């Protein structure tokens with residue numbers, strides 16, 4: 548049957564799960580924990596089903612995480628085909644790890660635990676979090692694990708009695724795995740909507756202003772309205788402005804180019820304009836494109852402020868590039884600023900940055916979501932009550948919460964390996980298995 552694709556709840560993302568509402572499950576004749584094959588425009592995958600949370604009023608929907616949506620080519624709010632899938636328990640599984648992953652000892656038991664209940668097939672690459680990503684300073688970091696061979700063949704589910712073997716393979720044979728890593732590069736960010744916490748309304752607005760015109764230009768033509776050329780995201784630093792921009796670019800498969808306001812202003816005479824022209828030109832050639840201008844106030848401060856000769860020239864260039872966008876088609880400019888009132892008014896006029904969205908400091912619920920996102924990939928102890936931390940972190944923005952969680956993970960790591968050298972040291976499989984972020988780790992991180 549065909550179901551409408553929605554984002555998955557944030558905590559289930561990246562775990563080989565899809566959420567389907569009760570009515571649709573009944574119609575498909577499946578129960579919680581069964582497997583379904585979901586087919587998008589680019590391919591199909593098999594995932595385990597969880598019943599959509601109570602309170603989700605919509606029917607006929609399937610929640611799929613961003614990574615999976617991308618892999619199979621399933622767009623949000625569009626239909627995807629979902630059918631019950633036959634999945635055998637795996638007797639044996641052989642997997643390959645990417646080169647350069649320095650882990651000593653027998654990883655098999657740990658990996659079996661991590662992969663338990665997932666459906667896989669030979670040739671597939673599963674991006675798996677080893678619980679260390681956040682410690683290494685990249686909370687979304689996943690290690691691409693390649694499924695080399697399964698017994699029986701076909702799609703299998705990993706169980707407690709699956710015999711997991713780590714195959715001796717060189718990086719060359721794990722090509723796909725490197726593609727997954729490359730997806731982390733700034734040009735094609737791998738951030739998805741499930742990685743953005745506490746900003747549902749703001750995300751809706753961004754989607755309406757940017758995603759809709761890009762995916763359905765005909766709607767705008769039919770209505771005779773101009774889609775926005777530029778959107779200004781404003782609010783305090785670290786609240787998720789960059790994150791939202793990257794997520795929307797990733798979701799619509801748009802090319803993403805970044806311009807840093809302060810950086811461009813530090814260029815030599817004439818170079819700033821040249822750089823702006825380059826970026827706009829490149830974006831035009833690779834549409835759909837999003838041009839992201841961070842801290843746009845440093846390029847275009849208000850004229851009655853201290854605007855000098857250079858600023859005037861750069862602003863003039865930016866304005867003419869934006870005005871020229873009309874015939875370029877699917878290019879949208881997203882600017883960010885901490886101080887919306889300090890921007891040159893000429894930039895905020897019609898046809899330029901004429902839409903503004905405020906990205907504010909998160910409330911308790913928002914902080915809870917952000918904490919859930921950043922602990923999603925972590926081995927977190929049962930005694931940790933994230934809601935309590937959401938209550939106790941008034942005034943924290945997303946970036947603060949992320950560093951809180953990362954600091955807690957560092958505490959956990961130091962506890963296991965007091966003299967750990969993250970750069971050179973090998974991690975043992977045993978360390979990975981015992982690694983756990985406890986209430987105490989979080990508490991002392993909060994005190995610092």
Ligand code: ADP
Nearest residue numbers: 743744784785786787788789790917945946949
């Ligand atoms: P801004 O662009 O508003 O200054 P960023 O988007 O660069 O802030 O946020 C920095 C980091 O903080 C992000 O990469 C993310 O890890 C974390 N973060 C900030 N806001 C959020 C949020 N709303 N949800 C999840 N993580 C967030």
